[in-house]
Structure formats: C-alpha cells, structure tokens
Amino acid sequence: MTSRRQFIQIIPVAGAALVGARGAFAQAALVKEDDAQAKALGYVADAGKTDKAKYKQYAAGQACSNCALYQGKAADAAGGCALFPGKQVAGKGWCSAYAKKA
Numbered sequence: 001m002t003s004r005r006q007f008i009q010i011i012p013v014a015g016a017a018l019v020g021a022r023g024a025f026a027q028a029a030l031v032k033e034d035d036a037q038a039k040a041l042g043y044v045a046d047a048g049k050t051d052k053a054k055y056k057q058y059a060a061g062q063a064c065s066n067c068a069l070y071q072g073k074a075a076d077a078a079g080g081c082a083l084f085p086g087k088q089v090a091g092k093g094w095c096s097a098y099a100k101k102a
C-alpha cells in the first residue's frame, strides 16, 4: 500500500521534470556575435548592423526570420539555425550564409 502511494506521488514530479526539460530546450542559448562560428560567418543579432563593406551580398530586408536555414517561425524573436546546432539566432539577425526562404 505504501509503495503504491509513493509511486502515485512520483508521477507528477517526473511529469514536471519533463516539462522543465522541454522548456529549457525551447530556450536554447542565443548565439553570441563573438562566438567563433558567428565571427566566421559574420553573424550579427541585428541585420542592420551587418558589415556592408565586407558582406556586399547583404541587402536590406534580409534577416534570419526569412532565411531558408531558420528553424523558427517568421514572427519568433529567435529560433534555431542549421548552422548553429543547439543554439538560437535572433529573428532579426543575419549572417553571410543567408539564403532567401523560397
């Protein structure tokens, strides 16, 4: 009887832990502009701050949120990017691997 009651008490705790883990995943760390990979790709969290002299392919209006490699929704403030596994890029960001979403 006691063990059954203990089992029932454990379930909600395990459920909460799962939800917590999922929440943490959804809030993966944002890529920092001074990360090695970000520097190599010329990533900036604000596309307007792109080094236009260095990255001549940049055009106004380009941003992670409309890039083919962006894994978030267009309206999300941040989302995953295939080039930065386990991290998130800013929806308003940009990098030199930008490819317009079809």
Ligand code: SF4
Pocket: 043, 063, 064, 065, 067, 068, 069, 070, 071, 081, 082, 083, 089, 093, 094, 095, 096, 097, 098, 099
């Ligand atoms: S590949 Fe696209 S989504 Fe990823 S950082 Fe560069 S511009 Fe943003």
